[in-house]
Amino acid sequence: MKKLLAIIVLSLCFTIPSQADDIRDFQIEGMSVGDSLLNYFSKEEIEKRHKITKSPYTSKKLLRTYFKLEKFEIYPTLNIHYKNNEKFTIESVAGFFKYDRNNIKDCYSQQKEVNKEIKNIFPNLNQVGAIDKKHKMKRAKGTYTRVSFNMPSGGSIKSECRKWGRSVKYASGLNVILSSQTYLDWLNNEAYK
Numbered sequence: 001m002k003k004l005l006a007i008i009v010l011s012l013c014f015t016i017p018s019q020a021d022d023i024r025d026f027q028i029e030g031m032s033v034g035d036s037l038l039n040y041f042s043k044e045e046i047e048k049r050h051k052i053t054k055s056p057y058t059s060k061k062l063l064r065t066y067f068k069l070e071k072f073e074i075y076p077t078l079n080i081h082y083k084n085n086e087k088f089t090i091e092s093v094a095g096f097f098k099y100d101r102n103n104i105k106d107c108y109s110q111q112k113e114v115n116k117e118i119k120n121i122f123p124n125l126n127q128v129g130a131i132d133k134k135h136k137m138k139r140a141k142g143t144y145t146r147v148s149f150n151m152p153s154g155g156s157i158k159s160e161c162r163k164w165g166r167s168v169k170y171a172s173g174l175n176v177i178l179s180s181q182t183y184l185d186w187l188n189n190e191a192y193k
Contacts, residue, residue, distance in 0.1 A: 023155030154181030
């Protein structure tokens with residue numbers, strides 16, 4: 001478990017912690033906010049994955065694509081939001097670890113360790129939460145616990161344990177999420193309109 005924690009936290013680091021004040025200074029699976037998704041996948045691969053990714057958003061300004069590939073070194077799956085433009089500019093990247101919903105305590109334990117390590121490495125980040133809420137989706141019952149670390153220049157790093165109800169097909173587990181301010185504004189003001 002400690003090895004997994006070290007891998008998760010080290011995968012977030014890109015620059016010297018004292019210099020890290022921009023979300024673009026961090027990476028998940030080598031990807032950073034502001035990068036072109038085309039640097040990692042072909043346009044055909046992205047479009048193929050996008051077609052099979054279910055998305056609740058009505059706005060098409062940003063698109064969501066879910067990747068589950070063996071080539072990822074740390075996270076088994078990635079959820080990426082990117083601009084609907086010719087560069088496919090990444091605005092959010094989330095690494096995901098699946099936990100059994102019957103043993104979600106392991107997720108909460110891992111989340112606490114991740115948060116502790118983020119605070120140790122980046123003591124100047126502003127922490128918001130923990131927030132415990134029910135999911136907003138009407139068709140899916142579940143809860144989540146989210147802790148956010150806000151970046152001075154905008155954007156955030158979040159850890160989030162999600163637990164879905166038995167009737168829901170989504171996987172329960174831990175997300176570690178890098179989000180630009182553009183993504184956060186879109187999600188809060190435009191995504192569902």
